[in-house]
Amino acid sequence: MDKAVIAGESPAGEFWPVQAWETTEPEAAGWSSAGLDLAWRFADTIATATVMIVQGGRVVASRGDLAHRYQCHSVRKSFLSALIGIHEEAGTIDLSRTLAQLGIDDREGLSEREKAATIYDLLTARSGIFHPAGYESPWMKSIKPQRHSQPPGTFWLYNNWDFNALGTIFTALTGAGIHDDFLTRIARPLGMEDFRFDGERRDGWLEQDDCSVHPAYPFRMSTRDLARFGLTFLRQGRWQGEQVIPANWVATSVLPLSDAGPRGGYGYMWWTERSGAGFPGVVLPAGSYSAQGVGGQNCLVIPSLDLVIVHRVNTDIKGTEVNRFAFGRLLRLILEARRQD
Template identity: 40%
Template sequence: MRKLFVWSILTLMLGVFALVTVPRVWNPSPETQTAHSFADFDSSQIGALWPAPGPDDRKRARMILYKGDVIFADGPTDLIMNTHSMRKSIMSLMYGIAVDKGLIDLNKTLAELGIDETIPLTAQEKTATIRDLLMFRSGVFLPAAGEHDAQITDRPQRDSYKPGAYFFANNFDANALGTIFVQETGYEIGAFMDAFLAKPLGMQDFQAENVIMGDPWFMPSTDTQHPHYHTYMSARDFARIGVMVAQEGVWRGQQVVPESWIALSTAPHSDLRDNHIGYGQYSHAGYLWWIKDADGTVWTDGYGEHFMMVDAARDLVLIERNYTGNSYLSTGLWMFVYGNRSQSLNGMRAAYKWLVQERL
């Protein structure tokens, strides 16, 4: 009996260990992958302005692409990482493709779509359209999966603003857009992304299974009808998205996202200076993209210090990715060690300034 008990405990411990250490996603080797092209460019000055982390710091990947060619790359650019809120800009691009295919009508309301929430939506909230959600102007101020910081502490009172009237970057809008996307297109998010973004862009480290629906922990943190869609991508694959946006939806001669959607989604639909929350360096927001008027750049960013900067006028893309775990254990360790640590954008900004003023 004692031996059986011991073996039962050991088996349980091994099972738990396997569960928490097995990666959530794996690096694939898609048949449609294509390598990046590299320009003959002296990047030593960039490395000095934008130094690599120390040996005891997190895994960090950085790239700069000019006119589609890589002019600087550092760190594990092929390592798949959770994109966190950068997923939202990807969703914006997929909406553009779906609208072009006639699969989605942006003017449909939540009521018409049959969209509700565990905490039932009010009559006013149900008048929000898909377009309102893309602009973070739904007027739905409810708890949502994956939210943090100002999304929780500075959430306005319910029905305090009508849909379309006020900008609030919240996860209800982003997550509900995922629910609506699957409902209206008939595609799972990962499958659509693989077919209409990853394959046309020749991504090297992406497959449909890199999008995981739901909370990453054992117990969901929020009771909701709209799960968080975790999207895992490498820096070198995400950089392709930046180049495609900089080139008006084109990648190596192929129109991947309609040019009109790139223009519409990266236009300044919301003035963030008229908001009760300070959104840092950003002055405006588009359809799930951030805009910085000071230098005319478009950004996407995510928790854990994930950033991509697109300067379409110069066809220039800068990206930084930080590894935040790919299993229950590694994600938990990252949150414990690095979760409250912040690195500045000074290195990226310095490299960008030098390129613009001295080289391009």
């Protein structure tokens, strides 16, 4: 197939995948093949399923089945954040509205103080609502403080109650299902090759839990489609000539609004670099940010290097994971393979 059909270059000189990704030789793009080999050898010793390195809109290197649709886990939160940004720009969602105004409650009941939390508080994981929530990892359960111990807006906590309740609020305000809206407003405009949400296959669903009325909204997505999502954020919400996600939302959602300690910072359901911190054993370039999911799902965007790195793990195999220490080491090896001119 003619490369002009497969991929395209914008008038501004930016390169984009159209029907498929185009690859370039690592050495030609300023990478060391020997250095990448070191990274791949380490990846072979852990549970890495796929890695995809995109620089300047082209694939520098990859390994694994890039079309396989792995579970995204908490990467879903960055998808919802992008959708909220689209509707906030359109005036459908007002971040200042409180849970009391929206009529949001839960099984154990929310106090008047808890209902004073705003959509913005939930978006930044600062609601102060420590009600039981579904789809939580053991780590998330272990860090949850005592109920009613913090007022809204004052205390950051990576809290699935906030993220799941945002899904309920999103559907109530927009009238749209999260996965349907993602297909229409993001997957199709970006030309995602593998994501489907139709009568034959649904790469997203709602996960109910008896502890809360607010379900989780898991996704499955291929590595190459997740890289398109990362490239859109790298390009300030643009895909070719279309502004898919508002540029101001992209910029503000990846600010390090909260200090997440050794995990870096946190914005609007995105993890951010903070003073180089983000993953153990590696210094992240300033301005980096990532969508992360349990088990080792990572979509890392490094604007200063014009770089997107996607890492996936097949958590459908019970007990399979790449922990933060192993991913940090792999990431350090990848970044060291990029030659410094």
